[in-house]
Amino acid sequence: MIRDNKQLTAEINRIAEVAGYLWEKGWAERNGGNISVNLTSRLTPEERTMPPLPHQTGISLQEPVNALQGEVFYVTGTGKRMRYVAKDPFDNGSLIRIAADGASYDMLAEKNIAPSSELPSHLLMHNYLKASGRQTNVVLHTHPTDLIGLTHCKPYLDSEKLTHLLWSMIPECRIIVPKGIGIVPYEIPGTLALAHATIKQLSRHDVVFWEKHGILAVGENIIECFDMIDTLSKSAQIFFSARAAGYEPEGMTNRQLEDLAEVFRL
Numbered sequence: 391m392i393r394d395n396k397q398l399t400a401e402i403n404r405i406a407e408v409a410g411y412l413w414e415k416g417w418a419e420r421n422g423g424n425i426s427v428n429l430t431s432r433l434t435p436e437e438r439t440m441p442p443l444p445h446q447t448g449i450s451l452q453e454p455v456n457a458l459q460g461e462v463f464y465v466t467g468t469g470k471r472m473r474y475v476a477k478d479p480f481d482n483g484s485l486i487r488i489a490a491d492g493a494s495y496d497m498l499a500e501k502n503i504a505p506s507s508e509l510p511s512h513l514l515m516h517n518y519l520k521a522s523g524r525q526t527n528v529v530l531h532t533h534p535t536d537l538i539g540l541t542h543c544k545p546y547l548d549s550e551k552l553t554h555l556l557w558s559m560i561p562e563c564r565i566i567v568p569k570g571i572g573i574v575p576y577e578i579p580g581t582l583a584l585a586h587a588t589i590k591q592l593s594r595h596d597v598v599f600w601e602k603h604g605i606l607a608v609g610e611n612i613i614e615c616f617d618m619i620d621t622l623s624k625s626a627q628i629f630f631s632a633r634a635a636g637y638e639p640e641g642m643t644n645r646q647l648e649d650l651a652e653v654f655r656l
Protein backbone atom coordinates (compact mmCIF):
# COMPACT_ATOMS: atom_id res chain seq x y z
CA MET A 391 0.00 0.00 0.00
CA ILE A 392 1.57 3.21 -1.23
CA ARG A 393 0.21 5.21 1.73
CA ASP A 394 2.32 3.14 4.14
CA ASN A 395 5.39 4.94 2.82
CA LYS A 396 5.89 7.71 5.38
CA GLN A 397 8.28 9.77 3.23
CA LEU A 398 5.84 9.72 0.35
CA THR A 399 2.88 10.61 2.57
CA ALA A 400 4.83 13.52 4.08
CA GLU A 401 5.55 14.86 0.59
CA ILE A 402 1.93 14.44 -0.52
CA ASN A 403 0.82 16.23 2.66
CA ARG A 404 3.10 19.14 1.75
CA ILE A 405 1.45 19.29 -1.69
CA ALA A 406 -1.97 19.38 0.01
CA GLU A 407 -0.75 22.09 2.40
CA VAL A 408 0.42 24.31 -0.47
CA ALA A 409 -2.74 23.63 -2.52
CA GLY A 410 -4.65 25.02 0.48
CA TYR A 411 -2.47 28.14 0.57
CA LEU A 412 -3.06 28.72 -3.16
CA TRP A 413 -6.81 28.60 -2.59
CA GLU A 414 -6.70 30.76 0.56
CA LYS A 415 -4.53 33.34 -1.19
CA GLY A 416 -7.12 33.66 -3.96
CA TRP A 417 -4.63 32.39 -6.51
CA ALA A 418 -6.63 29.32 -7.57
CA GLU A 419 -10.09 30.21 -8.86
CA ARG A 420 -12.05 27.20 -10.13
CA ASN A 421 -9.42 24.75 -11.44
CA GLY A 422 -6.71 27.42 -11.84
CA GLY A 423 -3.14 26.23 -11.48
CA ASN A 424 -1.46 22.85 -11.39
CA ILE A 425 1.29 21.04 -9.52
CA SER A 426 3.69 18.24 -10.41
CA VAL A 427 6.26 16.76 -8.05
CA ASN A 428 8.92 14.14 -8.78
CA LEU A 429 8.55 11.59 -5.99
CA THR A 430 10.98 8.98 -7.31
CA SER A 431 13.53 9.48 -4.52
CA ARG A 432 10.78 8.93 -1.90
CA LEU A 433 9.91 5.48 -3.23
CA THR A 434 11.48 2.10 -2.56
CA PRO A 435 12.75 0.18 -5.61
CA GLU A 436 9.64 -2.08 -5.36
CA GLU A 437 7.30 0.91 -5.25
CA ARG A 438 9.01 2.44 -8.28
CA THR A 439 8.10 -0.63 -10.31
CA MET A 440 4.60 -1.09 -8.89
CA PRO A 441 1.99 -2.33 -11.37
CA PRO A 442 -0.07 0.31 -13.17
CA LEU A 443 -3.82 0.73 -12.83
CA PRO A 444 -5.68 -1.64 -15.18
CA HIS A 445 -5.87 -0.36 -18.79
CA GLN A 446 -3.93 2.79 -17.91
CA THR A 447 -0.60 2.15 -19.58
CA GLY A 448 1.28 3.64 -22.51
CA ILE A 449 -0.55 6.98 -22.51
CA SER A 450 1.46 8.89 -25.10
CA LEU A 451 3.19 12.21 -24.60
CA GLN A 452 3.38 14.74 -27.41
CA GLU A 453 7.15 15.06 -26.97
CA PRO A 454 9.48 12.50 -25.36
CA VAL A 455 11.12 13.16 -22.00
CA ASN A 456 14.16 10.90 -22.13
CA ALA A 457 15.78 12.21 -18.95
CA LEU A 458 12.72 11.06 -16.95
CA GLN A 459 12.56 7.38 -17.86
CA GLY A 460 11.06 5.37 -14.98
CA GLU A 461 10.50 8.46 -12.79
CA VAL A 462 7.32 8.76 -10.73
CA PHE A 463 5.37 12.02 -10.35
CA TYR A 464 2.36 13.23 -8.42
CA VAL A 465 0.27 15.43 -10.74
CA THR A 466 -2.90 17.36 -9.97
CA GLY A 467 -5.84 16.20 -12.06
CA THR A 468 -7.31 17.95 -15.06
CA GLY A 469 -10.21 20.20 -14.05
CA LYS A 470 -9.53 19.54 -10.35
CA ARG A 471 -9.75 22.38 -7.88
CA MET A 472 -6.87 23.31 -5.54
CA ARG A 473 -9.29 23.66 -2.65
CA TYR A 474 -10.13 19.97 -3.06
CA VAL A 475 -6.51 18.92 -3.70
CA ALA A 476 -5.89 20.44 -0.26
CA LYS A 477 -8.48 18.13 1.32
CA ASP A 478 -7.81 14.96 -0.63
CA PRO A 479 -4.76 14.95 -2.92
CA PHE A 480 -5.34 11.34 -4.05
CA ASP A 481 -8.91 12.11 -5.09
CA ASN A 482 -7.79 15.12 -7.13
CA GLY A 483 -4.50 13.96 -8.58
CA SER A 484 -2.58 10.84 -9.42
CA LEU A 485 0.80 9.14 -9.45
CA ILE A 486 2.18 8.51 -12.92
CA ARG A 487 5.36 6.79 -14.12
CA ILE A 488 7.24 7.71 -17.27
CA ALA A 489 7.77 4.64 -19.46
CA ALA A 490 11.18 3.21 -20.33
CA ASP A 491 11.03 4.81 -23.79
CA GLY A 492 10.36 8.27 -22.31
CA ALA A 493 7.49 8.74 -24.77
CA SER A 494 4.50 7.65 -22.71
CA TYR A 495 3.37 7.17 -19.11
CA ASP A 496 1.41 4.76 -16.93
CA MET A 497 -1.09 5.70 -14.25
CA LEU A 498 -0.09 4.13 -10.94
CA ALA A 499 -2.26 5.29 -8.07
CA GLU A 500 -4.62 5.56 -6.58
CA LYS A 501 -7.55 6.39 -8.80
CA ASN A 502 -7.87 6.90 -12.51
CA ILE A 503 -7.59 10.71 -12.35
CA ALA A 504 -6.50 12.15 -15.71
CA PRO A 505 -3.54 14.49 -15.14
CA SER A 506 -3.59 18.26 -15.67
CA SER A 507 -3.77 19.56 -19.24
CA GLU A 508 -0.40 21.14 -18.45
CA LEU A 509 1.22 17.73 -17.80
CA PRO A 510 3.13 17.56 -21.14
CA SER A 511 4.49 21.05 -20.41
CA HIS A 512 5.41 20.22 -16.82
CA LEU A 513 7.19 17.07 -17.94
CA LEU A 514 9.17 18.93 -20.59
CA MET A 515 10.30 21.33 -17.87
CA HIS A 516 11.23 18.50 -15.46
CA ASN A 517 13.06 16.85 -18.35
CA TYR A 518 15.02 19.99 -19.18
CA LEU A 519 15.91 20.65 -15.52
CA LYS A 520 16.99 17.05 -14.87
CA ALA A 521 19.07 16.96 -18.05
CA SER A 522 20.75 20.22 -16.94
CA GLY A 523 21.67 18.62 -13.59
CA ARG A 524 19.43 20.88 -11.48
CA GLN A 525 18.06 19.47 -8.19
CA THR A 526 14.49 20.32 -9.08
CA ASN A 527 11.55 18.14 -8.12
CA VAL A 528 8.66 20.58 -8.33
CA VAL A 529 6.84 22.57 -11.00
CA LEU A 530 4.15 24.81 -9.51
CA HIS A 531 1.79 26.96 -11.56
CA THR A 532 -0.73 29.36 -10.04
CA HIS A 533 -2.70 32.59 -10.68
CA PRO A 534 -1.67 35.32 -8.18
CA THR A 535 -3.88 38.34 -8.83
CA ASP A 536 -1.29 41.03 -8.11
CA LEU A 537 1.54 39.45 -10.12
CA ILE A 538 -0.72 38.79 -13.11
CA GLY A 539 -1.86 42.42 -12.83
CA LEU A 540 1.73 43.57 -13.36
CA THR A 541 1.90 41.61 -16.63
CA HIS A 542 -0.91 43.72 -18.06
CA CYS A 543 1.36 46.73 -18.15
CA LYS A 544 3.65 46.70 -21.22
CA PRO A 545 6.56 48.61 -19.62
CA TYR A 546 6.83 45.88 -16.97
CA LEU A 547 7.07 43.06 -19.50
CA ASP A 548 10.82 43.25 -19.20
CA SER A 549 12.59 40.73 -17.03
CA GLU A 550 15.29 43.07 -15.70
CA LYS A 551 12.92 45.95 -15.06
CA LEU A 552 10.28 43.88 -13.27
CA THR A 553 12.88 41.94 -11.28
CA HIS A 554 14.41 45.21 -10.11
CA LEU A 555 11.03 46.68 -9.21
CA LEU A 556 10.01 43.63 -7.12
CA TRP A 557 13.43 43.18 -5.51
CA SER A 558 13.50 46.82 -4.48
CA MET A 559 10.24 46.69 -2.49
CA ILE A 560 11.55 44.55 0.40
CA PRO A 561 14.98 43.04 1.18
CA GLU A 562 13.63 39.47 1.45
CA CYS A 563 12.65 39.46 -2.20
CA ARG A 564 16.29 39.89 -3.33
CA ILE A 565 17.28 37.04 -0.99
CA ILE A 566 14.41 34.59 -1.63
CA VAL A 567 14.26 35.06 -5.43
CA PRO A 568 17.99 35.56 -6.15
CA LYS A 569 17.72 34.68 -9.86
CA GLY A 570 14.97 37.21 -10.48
CA ILE A 571 12.06 36.47 -12.77
CA GLY A 572 11.72 35.53 -16.42
CA ILE A 573 8.87 36.71 -18.63
CA VAL A 574 7.05 34.80 -21.34
CA PRO A 575 4.84 36.80 -23.73
CA TYR A 576 1.24 35.58 -23.98
CA GLU A 577 0.71 32.04 -25.30
CA ILE A 578 -2.38 29.82 -25.22
CA PRO A 579 -2.51 27.91 -21.89
CA GLY A 580 -1.50 24.26 -22.03
CA THR A 581 0.43 24.53 -25.29
CA LEU A 582 3.92 23.22 -25.92
CA ALA A 583 4.79 26.66 -27.33
CA LEU A 584 4.22 28.02 -23.83
CA ALA A 585 6.33 25.17 -22.36
CA HIS A 586 9.26 25.80 -24.72
CA ALA A 587 9.20 29.55 -24.15
CA THR A 588 9.17 28.86 -20.38
CA ILE A 589 12.09 26.43 -20.60
CA LYS A 590 14.17 29.16 -22.25
CA GLN A 591 13.55 31.34 -19.21
CA LEU A 592 14.28 28.50 -16.77
CA SER A 593 17.90 28.45 -17.92
CA ARG A 594 18.36 31.67 -15.93
CA HIS A 595 15.42 31.85 -13.50
CA ASP A 596 13.40 29.71 -11.08
CA VAL A 597 10.27 31.84 -11.45
CA VAL A 598 8.60 32.73 -14.74
CA PHE A 599 5.73 35.15 -15.33
CA TRP A 600 3.28 34.25 -18.10
CA GLU A 601 1.79 37.43 -19.57
CA LYS A 602 -1.90 37.87 -18.64
CA HIS A 603 -2.09 34.34 -17.25
CA GLY A 604 -0.02 33.32 -14.24
CA ILE A 605 3.24 32.37 -12.58
CA LEU A 606 5.34 29.22 -12.72
CA ALA A 607 8.02 28.32 -10.20
CA VAL A 608 10.44 25.41 -10.07
CA GLY A 609 12.40 24.21 -7.06
CA GLU A 610 13.68 21.39 -4.95
CA ASN A 611 10.57 21.36 -2.78
CA ILE A 612 7.08 22.74 -2.99
CA ILE A 613 7.31 24.96 0.09
CA GLU A 614 10.29 26.79 -1.46
CA CYS A 615 8.32 27.26 -4.72
CA PHE A 616 5.36 28.68 -2.82
CA ASP A 617 7.61 30.97 -0.75
CA MET A 618 9.20 32.50 -3.86
CA ILE A 619 5.81 33.34 -5.39
CA ASP A 620 4.45 34.54 -2.04
CA THR A 621 7.41 36.90 -1.54
CA LEU A 622 7.06 38.30 -5.08
CA SER A 623 3.36 38.81 -4.38
CA LYS A 624 4.20 40.69 -1.16
CA SER A 625 6.48 43.01 -3.14
CA ALA A 626 3.75 43.61 -5.71
CA GLN A 627 1.29 44.43 -2.92
CA ILE A 628 3.68 46.96 -1.39
CA PHE A 629 4.09 48.57 -4.80
CA PHE A 630 0.34 48.71 -5.49
CA SER A 631 -0.47 49.94 -1.95
CA ALA A 632 1.95 52.83 -2.31
CA ARG A 633 0.53 53.67 -5.72
CA ALA A 634 -3.03 53.48 -4.38
CA ALA A 635 -2.06 55.86 -1.58
CA GLY A 636 -1.03 58.32 -4.26
CA TYR A 637 2.75 58.16 -4.25
CA GLU A 638 5.50 56.37 -6.17
CA PRO A 639 7.32 54.01 -3.79
CA GLU A 640 10.97 54.94 -3.56
CA GLY A 641 12.28 51.39 -3.67
CA MET A 642 15.59 50.22 -2.25
CA THR A 643 18.61 51.79 -3.90
CA ASN A 644 20.98 49.82 -6.12
CA ARG A 645 23.60 50.14 -3.39
CA GLN A 646 21.22 48.61 -0.83
CA LEU A 647 20.44 45.72 -3.20
CA GLU A 648 24.14 45.15 -3.91
CA ASP A 649 24.90 45.12 -0.18
CA LEU A 650 22.37 42.32 0.26
CA ALA A 651 23.93 40.34 -2.57
CA GLU A 652 27.31 40.72 -0.89
CA VAL A 653 26.21 39.87 2.66
CA PHE A 654 24.05 36.92 1.61
CA ARG A 655 26.49 35.78 -1.11
CA LEU A 656 23.79 35.83 -3.81
Ligand code: 2HA
Binds near residue numbers: 421507
Ligand atom coordinates in the same frame (compact mmCIF):
# COMPACT_ATOMS: atom_id res chain seq x y z
O1 2HA B 1 -5.04 24.16 -14.78
O2 2HA B 1 -4.16 27.11 -14.77
O3 2HA B 1 -2.96 27.09 -17.10
C1 2HA B 1 -5.61 25.34 -15.22
C2 2HA B 1 -4.55 26.31 -15.58
C3 2HA B 1 -4.02 26.23 -16.93
Ligand code: ZN
Binds near residue numbers: 422423531
Ligand atom coordinates in the same frame (compact mmCIF):
# COMPACT_ATOMS: atom_id res chain seq x y z
ZN1 ZN C 1 -3.01 28.75 -15.50
